[in-house]
Amino acid sequence: MANAVKIPTDMLPEDGRFGSGPSKIRPEQVAALDAGATTLLGTSHRQTPVRQLVGSIREGLESFFKVPDGYEIALGNGGASCFWEIACACLITRQAAFGAYGSFSSKFAASASKAPFLEEPVVFKGEPGTYRLPELTEYADAYCWAHNETSTGVAAPVRRVEGSAEQGAITLIDGTSAAGALPVDVSQTDAYYFSPQKAFGSDGGLWVAVLSPAAIERAARVEANVNLPGVSRWVPPFLSLTSALENSRKDQTLNTPAVATLIMMENQVRWLNDNGGMEWSTARCSKSASLLYTWAERSEYARPFVTDPAARSHSVVTIDLDDAISASAVVQALRENGIVDTSGYRKLGRNQLRIGVFPSVEPSDVVALTQCIDYVVERLQH
Numbered sequence: 001m002a003n004a005v006k007i008p009t010d011m012l013p014e015d016g017r018f019g020s021g022p023s024k025i026r027p028e029q030v031a032a033l034d035a036g037a038t039t040l041l042g043t044s045h046r047q048t049p050v051r052q053l054v055g056s057i058r059e060g061l062e063s064f065f066k067v068p069d070g071y072e073i074a075l076g077n078g079g080a081s082c083f084w085e086i087a088c089a090c091l092i093t094r095q096a097a098f099g100a101y102g103s104f105s106s107k108f109a110a111s112a113s114k115a116p117f118l119e120e121p122v123v124f125k126g127e128p129g130t131y132r133l134p135e136l137t138e139y140a141d142a143y144c145w146a147h148n149e150t151s152t153g154v155a156a157p158v159r160r161v162e163g164s165a166e167q168g169a170i171t172l173i174d175g176t177s178a179a180g181a182l183p184v185d186v187s188q189t190d191a192y193y194f195s196p197q198k199a200f201g202s203d204g205g206l207w208v209a210v211l212s213p214a215a216i217e218r219a220a221r222v223e224a225n226v227n228l229p230g231v232s233r234w235v236p237p238f239l240s241l242t243s244a245l246e247n248s249r250k251d252q253t254l255n256t257p258a259v260a261t262l263i264m265m266e267n268q269v270r271w272l273n274d275n276g277g278m279e280w281s282t283a284r285c286s287k288s289a290s291l292l293y294t295w296a297e298r299s300e301y302a303r304p305f306v307t308d309p310a311a312r313s314h315s316v317v318t319i320d321l322d323d324a325i326s327a328s329a330v331v332q333a334l335r336e337n338g339i340v341d342t343s344g345y346r347k348l349g350r351n352q353l354r355i356g357v358f359p360s361v362e363p364s365d366v367v368a369l370t371q372c373i374d375y376v377v378e379r380l381q382h
């Protein structure tokens with residue numbers, strides 16, 4: 001520990017968790033676990049107490065996203081990664097078009113490419129640090145991209161591809177690190193899906209989707225057709241969107257959920273709505289992100305990775321450092337002082353910090369973080 005840097009205690013953020021998912025869980029969410037220690041934890045998800053919890057999450061999200069008439073909130077086990085497979089099995093009819101500009105947006109495209117009953121997807125590739133939306137594609141029946149590319153800190157617009165509605169195509173948006181942190185008009189989507197361990201500050205393992213009537217109808221039709229002779233598609237029961245929805249309507253999940261995840265998520269959705277809903281949470285994230293971008297722009301050794309200010313994420317902030325300063329040494333020194341999970345996405349391989357500024361993170365802690373980074377960098381150089 002020859003180069004150990006000790007940050008003065010009074011400079012440290014109150015909470016040192018800046019991960020991009022899993023992310024900071026507020027103490028009140030953990031207290032909610034304690035409050036449900038004997039009434040919710042270790043009890044049946046088919047009985048009223050846990051079903052009320054699921055019901056509260058569904059109602060809370062309807063209100064948070066101001067869902068249009070006919071849209072429904074569905075949930076199930078497996079996280080956003082599982083929803084990609086659900087979408088391949090139940091939502092893409094023949095061929096999908098993808099915007100791919102980072103690790104997460106590319107993974108869904110890779111799944112669709114592997115599904116033997118789907119045609120090779122059309123992939124519109126963008127460079128890391130930028131976004132690229134799919135373009136109108138002749139036979140596409142689904143258009144897919146990520147609202148926020150977590151691996152690079154890029155936020156993309158969410159609006160239907162012009163002409164796609166006339167084609168009868170649906171729009172599937174990965175909102176995993178955006179939902180709860182970035183503004184969205186879900187009427188521009190048919191499935192807006194996410195996991196709870198990012199802006200909702202809960203644990204992983206669950207997927208949640210805001211589904212349009214068109215998506216619900218598409219899944220019902222695709223799943224009904226798979227029983228016809230000559231149709232080769234197999235929809236594993238675990239991936240059936242229709243049965244996930246039927247269970248969700250009863251405030252249940254197909255199979256056993258992690259009740260702790262539900263408790264913490266319910267607490268967060270209520271907290272967001274009580275504070276003013278999407279307007280409040282997105283303004284808070286925007287403030288935290290802009291504190292970081294402004295600091296980086298003024299810094300002599302740091303700069304925002306995403307060059308287009310309009311594409312800079314307000315939930316996952318990526319900051320490049322000068323080559324003379326090792327990001328991994330900075331990340332390590334921060335960790336030794338209790339400031340954790342600030343490293344860049346491994347596969348992106350840049351000399352970079354990546355900082356999650358979801359609604360649970362206090363903007364004052366973001367200011368403290370920038371001062372701690374300056375403190376560490378100054379000492380590492382000498």
Ligand SMILES: *Cc1c(COP(=O)(O)O)cnc(C)c1O
Pocket residue numbers: 021078079080081082104105146148149150174175176177195204205206
């Ligand atoms: C984290 C993340 C995922 C994967 O979520 P899991 O819950 O781990 O399956 C997918 N897409 C995006 C954009 C993410 O940030």
